[in-house]
Amino acid sequence: MQTNKRYTNQTFTKRVDHEAGKHRSTRAGSEPQVCADCGNVYADRRWTKPGAPSNEAKHPHFRPPKTTICLACKAIRNATPSGYVHLSGKFLAAHREEIEQLLANEAARAAEDNPLGRIMNWDETKEAELTVTTTTEHLAQRLGHALEKAFRGKARYDFSHENKLAHVWWERD
Ligand SMILES: [Zn+2]
Structure with missing residues (x-):
């Protein structure tokens, strides 16, 4: 007797890459931010040392920074x-x-x-x-x-x- 079973690759084609783009969706949060421990400043989507040109009050987009703890200081705090x-x-x-x-x-x-x-x-x-x-x-x-x-x-x-x-x-x- 012949079976009529068909094999498909449906399970594979249906697989969704849940991880795709995950790291990109992490929102940067509001800017600027300043680290309470080391004083580094997060602005223009990057961390800089205090006193970098874009952090100064004369910068056209200057706003008073929010206080946070940067990843380096978190690592140090948590060892x-x-x-x-x-x-x-x-x-x-x-x-x-x-x-x-x-x-x-x-x-x-x-x-x-x-x-x-x-x-x-x-x-x-x-x-x-x-x-x-x-x-x-x-x-x-x-x-x-x-x-x-x-x-x-x-x-x-x-x-x-x-x-x-x-x-x-x-x-x-
Ligand atoms: Zn810090």
Whole structure:
């Protein structure tokens, strides 16, 4: 006996991508906003450090800002970093000051582009190791690249997009 069952791909074609565009629908909220902790200002759909030209009262669209807590300060308050840079090796022990200065300088430069990227913590409990935590994945990655560029050595990058977490391991003996 012959069955007349038909197979269709209806279940697949009907599938709707519920996630599509979700991140875009997040509304920026009213502008401008100022962070109560660090004083960074959100205006023109981006965060800037206080005193940037568009934040000044002479700006044609100036309005008194609403108070908020920026994502970097939230991460610091909750002690939830998004990036880790793990440094190790003999070279670190011998050039520690120089290396820490490079990281601090690179973080300061990165903050010009995005003030939400910030170094949170320096774990210096071990002499031959250093762990730096950051408020953004991007800053951890950027610090890793800066280390490679300045001091060579070996860097490994591990990103978990689900958890929004970046680990960078840098080593030089
Ligand atoms: Zn802030």
